[in-house]
Amino acid sequence: MSAPLYNKDILRLAANVPHHGRLPDPQASVEKRSPTCGSRVTADVRMEAGRLAEMGLDVKACALGQASAALMAAQAIGLTAAELADARDRLTAYLAGESDDLDFWPGLAVLAPARGYPARHASIRLGFEAIAEAARMADA
Template identity: 60%
Template sequence: MSAGLYNIDVLRLATSLADWPRLSDPQASAEKKSVVCGSRVTVDVTLDENGRVAVFGQDVQACALGQASAALLARHIIGRSAGEIEDASAALKGFLAGTNESIGEWPGLEVLTSARGYPARHASIRLPFEAAAEAAKLATER
């Protein structure tokens, strides 16, 4: 295990996922899976009257990097619109792929920058944001 890749900050984030269990009656849900690493993330959201995330839950089956990404998503998703989540997802994807130098403006994601050089881990890191963007979009369509 690489000390730089799986550092103490990543591991601390990974252990906090119990704070956001799945919702019993979400407005929308989305599941994303990685064929590369086998990670799976299911996200539940309920939006408020302004189309912003009011309630959030998730189930994450992923490596510590995917769990850390999911924890950072959960910590800062309340009050976000579907567009903001989609923008964060796109920025993260572009950063990991090397097509942009900024990881985006989502708080805390800089802890995952050391994973950029490990393409096999990218899907696990992206899945929480991709699932959240899809769930929020579905909720706005209802």
């Protein structure tokens, strides 16, 4: 493991993903998979009044994917589908080098060293992509 990519903070996050486990009766479920490394995140959601009320995650990913999913899950409850899609898009823009802003989501700075490793980007995006799509489907 490379020290700049895998540090204690990332490993701590990876080991403690909030909302871990599937929901018994979700309004929508989405599975996203990284073709590069095989990492996978499944998100189950329930929306109420246009906001994410409950979520369940099944995360089978590398430490970076798990850490990113943990950061997303810690802040997602209460957000709208549009806000979750915006966060997904902003993370994608950051990883692609199109933006330097990480202030849109608490804690993402811990993943900044991975920006220089494009092969890791798909795994980092999985949690954000799965929850945004599931929220959109449930809200439709």
